[in-house]
Amino acid sequence: MLGKTYESQQCSIARSLEVVGERWSLLLVRDALFAGATRYSDFQRSLGIATNVLKARLDGFVEAGIMWRHRYSEQPELYEYLLTDRGRALAPALVALAEWGDMWATGGDPPLLYxxxxxxxxxxxQTVCAGCGRVDDPTEIQATIRPCTPSEGMPQQA
Structure with a gap:
């Protein structure tokens, strides 16, 4: 089983997976971004996720700054989970993942249209080069390792 951190990986993909790589995480963000889900019951009803797992994921998103908890009722005390700028910034990644799934993981027409x-x-x-424009051939993309620390770019979780 994979651990929850990738300290040995100097890669922003690995660091991102520490925050949103759990199997339910991106589905929660998808429902918040594209279906308007904000309440615990919205997420639970939509995904059928176990309540303990849902609570842990939402709490983790609040801790990571992906969502913030807003009390919308005092009696009874009820909260909604709203995406922050950091959470909304995941939209392009979700659209790209959906496009990949439409091409390689579904057996027909795309189940959702964005x-x-x-x-x-x-x-x-799309992947765009700042100098040339759109890059259609992924073999033309090169990753260059630069000196950095594993925690650079991502906040430390408490």
Whole structure:
């Protein structure tokens, strides 16, 4: 079984997985971003996730700054979970993952369509070179290792 941290990996993908790599995590973000889920019961009903796992994931997102907890009722005391800027910034990654799944993991038409709410046109995620424009061939992408510490770029979790 994989651990929860990747201290030996000097890679932002590994660091990101420490925060959102658990199997339910991106589905929670998906429902918050694209289905408007905010309440514990919304997530539980949509995903059928065990309540203890849901609580742990939502608490972890609050701790990591992906969501914040807002009390919307005092009697009874009830909270909603709202995405922060950090959480909303996951949208391009989710769209890219959905596009990959549409191409390689589904047996037919895409089960969900992502569209721009302003004009109704389909949304896609692209890899773009700052000098040349769109990069269609992933073999043209090179990763260059630079000196850094494993914690650089990601906040330490308590």
């Amino acid at each position: 569209t721009h709410s302003v004009c109704g046109t389909g949304v896609s995620q």
